[in-house]
Amino acid sequence: GNSVTQMEGPVTLSEEAFLTINCTYTATGYPSLFWYVQYPGEGLQLLLKATKADDKGSNKGFEATYRKETTSFHLEKGSVQVSDSAVYFCALRDTSGTYKYIFGTGTRLKVLA
Amino acid sequence: EPEVTQTPSHQVTQMGQEVILRCVPISNHLYFYWYRQILGQKVEFLVSFYNNEISEKSEIFDDQFSVERPDGSNFTLKIRSTKLEDSAMYFCASRTSGGAYEQFFGPGTRLTVL
Numbered sequence: 001g002n003s004v005t006q007m008e009g010p011v012t013l014s015e016e017a018f019l020t021i022n023c024t025y026t027a028t029g030y031p032s033l034f035w036y037v038q039y040p041g042e043g044l045q046l047l048l049k050a051t052k053a054d055d056k057g058s059n060k061g062f063e064a065t066y067r068k069e070t071t072s073f074h075l076e077k078g079s080v081q082v083s084d085s086a087v088y089f090c091a092l093r094d095t096s097g098t099y100k101y102i103f104g105t106g107t108r109l110k111v112l113a
Numbered sequence: 114e115p116e117v118t119q120t121p122s123h124q125v126t127q128m129g130q131e132v133i134l135r136c137v138p139i140s141n142h143l144y145f146y147w148y149r150q151i152l153g154q155k156v157e158f159l160v161s162f163y164n165n166e167i168s169e170k171s172e173i174f175d176d177q178f179s180v181e182r183p184d185g186s187n188f189t190l191k192i193r194s195t196k197l198e199d200s201a202m203y204f205c206a207s208r209t210s211g212g213a214y215e216q217f218f219g220p221g222t223r224l225t226v227l
Contacts, residue, residue: 032214043220044156044204089156098161098169099214100146101206105155 002027006090006104013080013111021075021107023064023090031092033057033066033073034101038087047075047088080111115139117219119205125225126195134190134222136205145188146206146216147180149173156204162188195226 007022025033035047035057048057053068062077073090090104118137126132138145147159160170162180179191188207192199202223206216 043202044218046218049215091156093214093216098144098146098163099208099216100158100161100169101148101156101216102158103156 002031002092002094002102004090004092004102004104006107008105008107009087010108010110013109015082015111015113016079017111019075019077019080019084019109021088021090021109023073023075023104025071025073025090025092027071027092027095029095030068031095033064034091034093035062035064035073035075036089036091036103038089038106040086044089080109082111082113085109085111117205117207117217119203119219119222121222122220123223123225125227128197128226129194132192132195132224134192134203134205134224136188136190136207136219137186138188138205138207139217140186141209142207142217143210144168144208145180145182146208147190148204148206148218150202150204150221151198152201159190159203192224195224197226200224200226 003026005024032051034049036044037047048059050057050066056065064075087106087108089106091101094100120135145162150156160174161168177193202221204221205219208216
């Protein structure tokens with residue numbers, strides 16, 4: 001079945017550092033791809049999405065590009081802030097059935113001042 | 114902006130008790146989902162529901178779980194006899210019938226089984 005693989009965390013960065021969180025997927029067809037962010041004790045917030053190959057999703061300085069050739073959707077941000085500390089989940093929308101979402105294991109990001 | 118709501122935000126129960134988690138999906142949505150996130154782990158699909166019946170369920174969704182849409186607005190998840198390992202955050206989601214099939218998630222209910 002379809003699946004998502006995310007890089008292991010935690011990732012610890014200094015403020016203003018460059019962030020990359022890797023995400024690759026295995027899927028039949030071309031699923032929509034998502035990044036969600038979860039702050040401590042809170043729910044899931046959609047950060048960005050891409051629905052087809054070469055689409056770039058962006059929001060709040062975060063970007064991710066849907067790469068069909070490498071089946072990847074890596075999350076990047078040029079300059080992280082302490083307030084970006086959270087857990088980031090990569091997800092895909094299943095390509096058949098009920099179009100359920102399949103999530104990666106999550107990557108915890110800690111940004112130090 | 115319409116949003117999915119869930120109640121309660123936190124539920125504490127004793128092992129073996131029944132719990133009902135409630136969700137109010139966005140009003141024109143037709144597909145409904147429950148997901149579970151055990152503390153520190155990934156979000157896992159439990160069940161999807163359409164046209165008053167289960168359309169897909171995961172292996173987690175065993176006979177202890179049930180879902181229903183008792184009226185035109187609520188969507189509930191019932192756990193008949195809770196176990197310690199049911200302690201988790203439960204997210205409800207809903208979507209429309211077409212478009213990009215994007216799901217909208219509620220804020221979650223944290224279930225603690227003692």
